[in-house]
Amino acid sequence: MAAQTDRSALSDHYDIVIVGAGPVGLMLSTCLARWGYKIKHIDNRAEPTPTGRADGIQPRSLDLLRNMGLKSAIMAHQPARVYEVAFWDPPKNGKGIVRTGTWASCPSFIDARYPFTTLLHQGLIERVFIADLKKNAVEVQRPWTITGFTSNEKEDSEYPVTVQIEHVDGTASEKIKAKYLFGGEGGKSFVRDQLKIGVTHKDPIAHVWGVMDGVVNTDFPDIKMKCTIHSEHGSIMVIPREDNMVRLYIQIASSTDADWHPRKTATAEEVQASAKKIFAPYTIEWERLEWFSVYPIGQGISDKYTLDHRVFLGGDACHTHSPKAGQGMNTAFLDAQNLAWKIHAVESGFARRSLLETYEPERKDVAETLLSFDNKYAKLFSQRPPPASTVAAASASATAATSTAGQEENEFIKTFKESCAFTSGYGVFYKANALNWSAAHPAQSHVVHPASTKLVPGRLFMNADVTRVVDANTAHLEQEVPLNGAFRLFVFAGKPSVTAQALRDLASGMARKGSFYTAYTRPDIESVSHHERHNPHSHFFTVCSIFAAKRSSIEISRDLPALLARYRDNVYADDRHAVSAHAKMGLDEERGAVVVVRPDGYTGFVVALAEGSATVDALNQYFGSFCTKKLGEAQSLL
Amino acid sequence: MAAQTDRSALSDHYDIVIVGAGPVGLMLSTCLARWGYKIKHIDNRAEPTPTGRADGIQPRSLDLLRNMGLKSAIMAHQPARVYEVAFWDPPKNGKGIVRTGTWASCPSFIDARYPFTTLLHQGLIERVFIADLKKNAVEVQRPWTITGFTSNEKEDSEYPVTVQIEHVDGTASEKIKAKYLFGGEGGKSFVRDQLKIGVTHKDPIAHVWGVMDGVVNTDFPDIKMKCTIHSEHGSIMVIPREDNMVRLYIQIASSTDADWHPRKTATAEEVQASAKKIFAPYTIEWERLEWFSVYPIGQGISDKYTLDHRVFLGGDACHTHSPKAGQGMNTAFLDAQNLAWKIHAVESGFARRSLLETYEPERKDVAETLLSFDNKYAKLFSQRPPPASTVAAASASATAATSTAGQEENEFIKTFKESCAFTSGYGVFYKANALNWSAAHPAQSHVVHPASTKLVPGRLFMNADVTRVVDANTAHLEQEVPLNGAFRLFVFAGKPSVTAQALRDLASGMARKGSFYTAYTRPDIESVSHHERHNPHSHFFTVCSIFAAKRSSIEISRDLPALLARYRDNVYADDRHAVSAHAKMGLDEERGAVVVVRPDGYTGFVVALAEGSATVDALNQYFGSFCTKKLGEAQSLL
Structure with a gap:
């Protein structure tokens, strides 16, 4: 923390106010708490996520959690681990579905330390962070919400941000001075709205999704794998979970439908009936339904992540997209980590304040890549499978050893393969700037960046x-x-x-x-x-x-x-x-x-x-x- | 549990009384509690081991703990891991000590899943078991002791054992009927003494050892490795521990000394002064002394592990030896595991009662191998290093790539290498009986034991x-x-x-x-x-x-x-x-x-x-x- 302040001990002065205790807020809070910052962290829910929501931890995120010493607490819950994805489609001749191929979820060319996706209920993940925060005496104040804020560096160069917060039932309120404010409140961000930062919809097509967590009894052989199932009755994505659970994503409506309405909904029973048709000839019955939700998703990206480098946004407040590739929580983690160390570097007197200007371009670029990937991927996922006539005959030349049907790969599988590096998190990279050396960087000499090196500035350091x-x-x-x-x-x-x-x-x-x-x-x-x-x-x-x-x-x-x-x-x-x-x-x-x-x-x-x-x-x-x-x-x- | 009993609900009737909550008692209790047995478990100490005692978990034991789902709780304490052992001796010419070689603690030929020794304070290990017992509603009754017992199958074929226990201060007592009694009270076993089972001392030579746990400041480069140091001032064994600690074993006296007395002792300061001389030219200072103890050790093995297959002994009650090879706790674990499943097989109606007769020969044979190994190893450890004249000149033919001095290996190093398989636990094997097939087994036909198999009945199933x-x-x-x-x-x-x-x-x-x-x-x-x-x-x-x-x-x-x-x-x-x-x-x-x-x-x-x-x-x-x-x-x- 800045040594010059003498207001740090005041009870209404904080280094940062963090709004929202989902993955992005908790990651930011946990990092800064460990480095000694004074944090006011609020969330408008009375308790951590009880059921549902995000559940996929990608390989790169697991590396990060391990780097923070939190991996074993995550793994203690015995999450499901997805090593392979199976593709199911209608058979060339006949009805029902057949497995047309499988592909490593994180193929060996990615060289991930943990080449699998870890599936665990978001609430359990949140609790791992909350337990770590407690060790540093930070408690999330619940259920509290933000009602207003201002930021004026000219008036107060040290604590330029003023934040009003109140209990959700309006019985109590506080006014806080802070160095920073972070909005990690999800898609409906009050902070973003107040800043009048717009959201650009990359893909004008919106979708309504149904998602269902539960325990099933089925003879479908890949129920413990990640699967994408296309059938003449619709499409489903299968995600295995801890405790014998399985999550099903099913698309209920698309803005391209003739009868499209963003409020279109479906009951759990309707979705289960749909699923039964899609899974045929396999049977599926629900023993327990843990969570069911229907929600419209538009692909959106926040136009700015900050206006003044004092009030920042991150996570779903900056980018929304389909749940298909399991990227939401992971992108949120990396937004927060990116901002956390930069705030620390500036506030501890190491880096110039302009370092904070690298947050938005680095993370917005990743979000844009994510959205264009998601766009392509979600479209392919939701479209009807190609007719049999367009599927080439079995080919002995297929290099994919795991392609069971020997068919030529369709567009969907191709997109999936190309995107593995990105979805694993290992493919994420940052463009040239002061941190990521390039030929345009001020550091130049005959010893800089030896020609032989395979390390790329802005990309992850290699595992070894x-x-x-x-x-x-x-x-x-x-x-x-x-x-x-x-x-x-x-x-x-x-x-x-x-x-x-x-x-x-x-x-x-x-x-x-x-x-x-x-x-x-x-x-x-x-x-x-x-x-x-x-x-x-x-x-x-x-x-x-x-x-x-x-x-x-x-x-x-x-x-x-x-x-x-x-x-x-x-x-x-x-x-x-x-x-x-x-x-x-x-x-x-x-x-x-x-x-x-x-x-x-x-x-x-x-x-x-x-x-x-x-x-x-x-x-x-x-x-x-x-x-x-x-x-x-x-x-x-x- | 046997279905025929109708006395199982009586408050003074138990399946087993376990005396002693060290490694052997806790392992037995934990297994049987998981399988639903009613257990009275007592220990005469008011709380689990607070400091000192055993600390080495060998590779095979870590496999076992993982197989019980307890490994992650052990690893959460961030124990030290010993992959290599370094040998230090006086230099050929001159004073002080030099590293004469290193050797993998568990070389690759052993094919261990975890090729290292895990070092953690016994009290932390005990607490992992105690926490597991709690899940099955078993609590160790402390500080209680056993004061008497009888066993008479003719009088009561179902609950033949009667046990008297009392609070160590004599304020309360209980009389219990049980199917089994287990004595896991350590070297001074009341149960063994009451049964008048003798202890045979394989090696007539006794030793007095000093052991010291603490945090040191030293420039000795191998302080985080297991080392055996021989010097003209005496010998020390170095064992790294969790939390920057190190354990030093130092031999204070041997019954072969002219002034031998089994009560010979030394103060911590004397041992530290000795250590400083042995470590020279390196310096060593203590920042914190956690535990110091001096104790005589005679090599002993109990003549019987049971008399009637109702009252059993295990762990240190059956075998005592030097602490050098870190075998005590590990042998105790395997005694208990061996007995646990056999009691279960008999009491649940699967195996004939005679299965229990395999416990003593299987485990006593292991203890005998351990003692003869320990005998050889401890002698070599405590003897003065051979004079320089007997040490062969550096030899380019030395196959040990890690032998830094290029000297021909001395007897000590040879013994050590030969014994790796045994100390890792992977080399432990059981002789032929009904469980471990042999040519003498009743199961014989042309399909039995195919000639090609590398699996050996009585040895561990291979890792794969x-x-x-x-x-x-x-x-x-x-x-x-x-x-x-x-x-x-x-x-x-x-x-x-x-x-x-x-x-x-x-x-x-x-x-x-x-x-x-x-x-x-x-x-x-x-x-x-x-x-x-x-x-x-x-x-x-x-x-x-x-x-x-x-x-x-x-x-x-x-x-x-x-x-x-x-x-x-x-x-x-x-x-x-x-x-x-x-x-x-x-x-x-x-x-x-x-x-x-x-x-x-x-x-x-x-x-x-x-x-x-x-x-x-x-x-x-x-x-x-x-x-x-x-x-x-x-x-x-x-």
């Missing part, structure tokens, strides 16, 4: 297995630094005999006064415990060193200069696979490289590990492009 | 990765059946096109009246839910079918007869690795085989999957050798 030197444990390198708000410096140190001088130069350059590293030293550096693993010198950097050598050959105190050796628990041997992590990322196995990874796990910058000052100079240029201090000028040693 | 057919999830086959007290029938079904008739014959043979399978049908079979995964027909059998085929090619309802298809969630494709599970276990990839695995995970019996009745005939013979009913005679269909 390594051996931790101090305890010989197998480690997942991409997970070794927790979501602590710090930039991650991965020093790929190549061969110790080759890089010794370059490592010494790197360390002494980092230790130099005015370097990116020393410019943001912890004020309490003298009293930091020797057990502190990730932030011994600075809250803004965690360093990991990886040698392309056998673990048993590495002596940390001999092979690393003291500054790097201080991170002794973050020193690794790249000796686990025939293809090393160095090689996988296209980094020189002898000479190494330094990779800067953003606090949210995206690659920011890659620089060769060179003797002399070039490597640190480049790092100073990179961080200097968004940090508050002028870096790399003062040359005197610490 | 397969794909679950219904949901395409990756599954660890050996873990797919939880510890539910049932025998596990793994039907390796080879190629569907080849085995179709054999599978039909197997299913119809199993369904025949008087088969091992139908002889023990659930009384409530008509009302069993279709969601019941593991015990739809019988509480004593769970069936898994594994095809040597791609998942996408398998249709459960087409490829399996109804009886086997009923276990639809336990049908797998053996398609995950180039070497299939069939091949790994030496089973015919076309024709398959049936493997019977005991409820505790040990292979019992292997039989070819043949057309006709030979396979079921062999299974009837196998189970008939210890079951209560005559099997396989009646030939009429169900």
